[in-house]
Amino acid sequence: MIAIVDLICKSLTGGDYKGKMVAKVKTLGIVFDDEQRSGYCSGELVSGQVLVELSEDMRVTALRLVARGCARVNWSEGPGTATAPSSAAMATSSPSSSSSSSRSFREEVEYVHSAQTLKEAPGDNSEENFITLHAGKHEFPFSFQLPQGPLVTSFSGKYGCIQYWVNATLERPSAPDQSVSREFPVISHMDVNTPTLLSPVSTNKEKMVGCWFFTSGPIALSARIERKGYCNGEAIPIYAEIENCSSRLIVPKAAIYQTVTCLANGRTKTCRQRVANVRGNHIGSGSMDTWNGKKLKIPPVTASILNCSIITVEYSLAVYAHIPGAKKLKLELPLVIGTIPYNGFGSRTASVSSQFSMDMSWLSLALPEQPEAPPNYADVVSEEEFERHTPSCSQPEDLESELGRPVFAYIQEFRFQPPPLYSEIDPHPTLTEEEQPRVAFVI
Ligand SMILES: *[C@@H]1O[C@H](CO)[C@@H](O)[C@H](O)[C@H]1NC(C)=O
Ligand SMILES: *[C@@H]1O[C@H](CO)[C@@H](O)[C@H](O)[C@H]1NC(C)=O
Ligand SMILES: *[C@@H]1O[C@H](CO)[C@@H](O)[C@H](O)[C@H]1NC(C)=O
Numbered sequence: 001m002i003a004i005v006d007l008i009c010k011s012l013t014g015g016d017y018k019g020k021m022v023a024k025v026k027t028l029g030i031v032f033d034d035e036q037r038s039g040y041c042s043g044e045l046v047s048g049q050v051l052v053e054l055s056e057d058m059r060v061t062a063l064r065l066v067a068r069g070c071a072r073v074n075w076s077e078g079p080g081t082a083t084a085p086s087s088a089a090m091a092t093s094s095p096s097s098s099s100s101s102s103r104s105f106r107e108e109v110e111y112v113h114s115a116q117t118l119k120e121a122p123g124d125n126s127e128e129n130f131i132t133l134h135a136g137k138h139e140f141p142f143s144f145q146l147p148q149g150p151l152v153t154s155f156s157g158k159y160g161c162i163q164y165w166v167n168a169t170l171e172r173p174s175a176p177d178q179s180v181s182r183e184f185p186v187i188s189h190m191d192v193n194t195p196t197l198l199s200p201v202s203t204n205k206e207k208m209v210g211c212w213f214f215t216s217g218p219i220a221l222s223a224r225i226e227r228k229g230y231c232n233g234e235a236i237p238i239y240a241e242i243e244n245c246s247s248r249l250i251v252p253k254a255a256i257y258q259t260v261t262c263l264a265n266g267r268t269k270t271c272r273q274r275v276a277n278v279r280g281n282h283i284g285s286g287s288m289d290t291w292n293g294k295k296l297k298i299p300p301v302t303a304s305i306l307n308c309s310i311i312t313v314e315y316s317l318a319v320y321a322h323i324p325g326a327k328k329l330k331l332e333l334p335l336v337i338g339t340i341p342y343n344g345f346g347s348r349t350a351s352v353s354s355q356f357s358m359d360m361s362w363l364s365l366a367l368p369e370q371p372e373a374p375p376n377y378a379d380v381v382s383e384e385e386f387e388r389h390t391p392s393c394s395q396p397e398d399l400e401s402e403l404g405r406p407v408f409a410y411i412q413e414f415r416f417q418p419p420p421l422y423s424e425i426d427p428h429p430t431l432t433e434e435e436q437p438r439v440a441f442v443i
């Protein structure tokens with residue numbers, strides 16, 4: 001614990017103030033009583049201590065604590081946006097022009113704001129009123145209750161974040177205030193055991209590939225998952241059928257996508273990235289591949305955030321067929337990542353696969369889509385290739401404002417690990433039991 005405090009306080013120095021030598025605060029830090037907590041829920045008590053260490057006696061006017069929590073969105077658009085706007089006032093919620101060509105979009109929604117005084121000199125707040133804190137270590141316990149009302153899970157993204165933090169400020173006569181702040185994680189639980197999230201999701205699609213007159217036949221894809229809601233760490237069993245009646249060798253794959261949508265001043269900014277994927281066998285001539293519960297593991301990602309008015313985090317499961325020389329055929333199933341796992345009382349699980357086979361009858365009924373023209377170069381560049389050249393959103397975001405302290409970085413580091421970057425190397429190699437080499441272009 002002490003190591004953390006040292007880290008927090010490293011930047012604190014006393015010294016000169018308006019020409020006067022003022023005493024130094026050796027340490028100013030915040031520790032929570034439960035440092036291991038993965039998240040506080042609405043209505044819960046957050047408690048801890050403000051630690052003050054002084055190398056000499058010091059006059060203090062007050063020690064105040066503020067707890068805050070808010071969702072904030074911030075991005076810029078326009079030609080000048082490569083360089084970030086230098087002055088940024090958090091309070092603004094209307095678009096402001098940092099230059100004639102670039103516009104900033106900002107919005108903030110507050111969920112928590114409570115202030116308390118941990119120590120205060122009696123009387124008014126004038127320079128003559130102070131208490132003396134002696135040299136050495138002092139601990140000031142604090143606690144506050146999170147609002148009963150709905151809170152939104154902590155989240156940190158490229159264009160927006162949802163953060164909760166406490167800020168302790170030491171006020172002294174004839175010296176600048178000194179403050180420290182620390183974030184604490186909040187979880188808004190989402191139970192996947194609700195009728196909507198327990199219901200299965202399925203969809204299907206087919207497409208023609210080939211040259212105009214030499215259309216070889218459709219590629220048909222159908223996919224289904226047993227339920228809409230899953231939790232971190234669970235593996236989603238995917239039921240799918242992929243039929244190749246075309247002249248090309250196709251490779252079926254599945255991936256989980258995370259879509260973060262930020263809203264400010266009537267505009268939205270969306271960031272989409274793949275957080276997990278799995279690959280099937282290549283499917284040759286006239287054959288069909290069936291996934292009878294092929295598993296795709298959910299990596300440690302933020303649970304879905306669906307009810308914050310300015311930031312949403314949504315997930316989907318894409319099942320797609322990579323077709324050499326053509327655009328991939330892709331299905332997308334909505335997915336909700338919750339925090340309270342399935343309790344097993346659904347009882348439909350057993351019948352899912354048989355039920356699913358019956359659903360496949362649509363395959364023969366569905367009208368094929370218009371035949372697709374021969375591929376052009378852009379189509380041949382695979383979407384993976386394309387995605388690799390598209391800016392990724394998985395960097396820990398820059399939205400720092402008053403929070404940008406080492407303390408903060410420290411917490412972020414283990415609490416909010418960004419989802420893994422996409423790579424051709426499967427991050428969960430145990431799941432790809434039938435890994436095949438990349439397939440050549442065949443017409
Ligand atoms: C908004 O984002 C820019 C860069 O993206 C950053 O420089 C600026 O400080 C941010 N403003 C606020 C208020 O967070
Ligand atoms: C959001 O939804 C979750 C789960 O349904 C709920 O617990 C939480 O209170 C909601 N928050 C808001 C801001 O509506
Ligand atoms: C804490 O709050 C004070 C007063 O609002 C502010 O000036 C200061 O920058 C904050 N400190 C930190 C470390 O966020």
Ligand SMILES: *[C@@H]1O[C@H](CO)[C@@H](O)[C@H](O)[C@H]1NC(C)=O
Pocket residue numbers: 216217244245246247248249250283284285286287442
């Ligand atoms: C499916 O792909 C293979 C590539 O190995 C191709 O040769 C075959 O003709 C395709 N299937 C059908 C029914 O055409």
